[in-house]
Amino acid sequence: MVRFEAVGLRYPGTGPHRGDWGEEALADVTFALPPGSFTWLLGPSGAGKSSVLRLMHLALRPTRGEVEVLGLRTARAPRAALPPIRRRIGVVFQDFRLLPYLSVFDNVALPLRLAGRPEASLKADVTEMLRWVGLQAKALALPPELSGGEQQRVAIARAVIHRPDLLLADEPTGNLDSRQARRLLALLREMNRLGTTVVVATHDDELVARFPAPSLLLHEGRLHDPDNARGPFAAEDDGLAEA
Amino acid sequence: MPRRSRYSRDPLGLRRALSGWLLPGLVAAMALLAALAVAGAQGAAGLADRWQRGAAAAVTVQLPDAARVEPALAALRAMEEVAEAEAIDAARLDALLRPWLGAAPAIPLPALIELRLRDPRADPVLVGDRLAAVVPGAVVEAHGLWVRRLAALARSLQALAWVVLALVAAVAAAVVAVATRAGLAARRDAIEVLHGLGARDADIAGRFARRLGLLAALGAAGGTAAAVPMLALLADLAAPWVGGEAARGLSALPWPALLAVPPFAFLVGWATAQATVRRWLRQLP
Structure with missing residues (x-):
């Protein structure tokens, strides 16, 4: 499903010469997530959680090693091979990334329209999804008119409307009070129960304690478990204890 | 909405x-x-x-007097590069020149023949030379250059x-x-x-x-x-x-x-x- 193999990642640097590269944001990251798993991605700010997520949803390609997502080895795959894989991945961003000039309905419908679903069959699905996240009354509102929690739910609806095989969430509870955060986690667990592989990056220890699951712990761009070849599932308890 | x-x-x-x-x-x-x-x-x-197409093919022949018009026309019509040869009517010539020469010109006017060549690229000078051999005094004016x-x-x-x-x-x-x-x-x-x-x-x-x-x-x-x-x-x-x-x-x-x-x-x-x-x-x- 998702496999990292000795992954190294550098961002383009800001040095005087074009082509300079910065420090390694990730180094020697190796793990594999089986289909249908739920995984916490833990670590302090700057540890590389977002970089791992961006590699997973193909917003980046590794500078070293290999990242395999949904069967595609992304390091050297042709550029045209990436969009079909991206359409099978749902992402909930910390800053939501909703399109402010589209209504809630149109924002949620985006993945279906990109997949070429006919308008007639799309309306029922989007309406059902909005009911699921409790926003059917706001279908015609624009995102800036919504509260943070409501925008968060729109982002979730957009991430899962096309029943992705892989669902990623980056600090999804950062803007929510604890009741909304629990509700969100329940939604993510529900998706997982329906068969979606879920990865959630967070530094909210309380949330992790409430929903125990295998975890990957990042520290300064490396997986904390030095013997990470065992994969996160063997190291589950260590990860939780040290988070 | x-x-x-x-x-x-x-x-x-x-x-x-x-x-x-x-x-x-x-x-x-x-x-x-x-x-x-x-x-x-x-x-x-x-x-x-x-x-x-039009003007380049038009060639004018000047003759010293009207008596030589008929032999010149006959000679020109016999040439195969000439598509058409027509004498310009004296009255029309008068009308054309009146603005410059006045109503009753004192000078003798030449007779004119308008030619149309089959091929506009043909050299009218050759036509003129052959015509001058038959009708002395005939001068060919080609507008080709301008x-x-x-x-x-x-x-x-x-x-x-x-x-x-x-x-x-x-x-x-x-x-x-x-x-x-x-x-x-x-x-x-x-x-x-x-x-x-x-x-x-x-x-x-x-x-x-x-x-x-x-x-x-x-x-x-x-x-x-x-x-x-x-x-x-x-x-x-x-x-x-x-x-x-x-x-x-x-x-x-x-x-x-x-x-x-x-x-x-x-x-x-x-x-x-x-x-x-x-x-x-x-x-x-």
Whole structure:
């Protein structure tokens, strides 16, 4: 499903010469997530959680090693091979990334329209999804008119409307009070129960304690478990204890 | 909420990001120039053709007195490169020369024969030599040289018009490229979101290309429409040069070429936007 193999990642640097590269944001990251798993991605700010997520949803390609997502080895795959894989991945961003000039309905419908679903069959699905996240009354509102929690739910609806095989969430509870955060986690667990592989990056220890699951712990761009070849599932308890 | 649902088919919000009258206005100005160039090219081609076909073939033969007209005509009609030989009526000659010589010319007028050669490129001097052998005193006047010069001028004007047209198309492409970049900058976040959701480059570039092609075509339609009255006026002024049988005013305009300007502008806008957006998208993984 998702496999990292000795992954190294550098961002383009800001040095005087074009082509300079910065420090390694990730180094020697190796793990594999089986289909249908739920995984916490833990670590302090700057540890590389977002970089791992961006590699997973193909917003980046590794500078070293290999990242395999949904069967595609992304390091050297042709550029045209990436969009079909991206359409099978749902992402909930910390800053939501909703399109402010589209209504809630149109924002949620985006993945279906990109997949070429006919308008007639799309309306029922989007309406059902909005009911699921409790926003059917706001279908015609624009995102800036919504509260943070409501925008968060729109982002979730957009991430899962096309029943992705892989669902990623980056600090999804950062803007929510604890009741909304629990509700969100329940939604993510529900998706997982329906068969979606879920990865959630967070530094909210309380949330992790409430929903125990295998975890990957990042520290300064490396997986904390030095013997990470065992994969996160063997190291589950260590990860939780040290988070 | 018609205002909002309208944007459902425009996920990049390009109707707002690429709006205003700057781009259509610039394209309109260039379409005006293009229409003038097209009309100029066609007009110059028409003049060159007509002068070469008509006047270049016309040769005048001067004879010292009227008595030699008949033998000269007989000799000329016998020559195979001569298509037509006609004596110019003395009364008509009088009428032609009256403005210069007055009503009752004191000087003796030569007799004139108008020739039309089968092949305008044939050398009229050879015809003159053979005629002079039969009818002494006959002098052949060819208008070929100045007609050829005029035709060369017309052809240069025509070439220039095509160069202007190419230049206008290139500037239009540059303007569209600048507008595309502005749109990309304004919608960078939206493009990144769509790209992340799995939109192909063709999806995104296609939306920009359709929008910019449409704006360019609208501007071009306006510019061409503005050119029509000017061109009609020019066609009226040019009518005497092109010959009496030519149509005047609106019907004289090169309509197929003018009607092609907006679709051509659409193609330039579409192709430029496609290339610009696709190159920009290469920076995303």
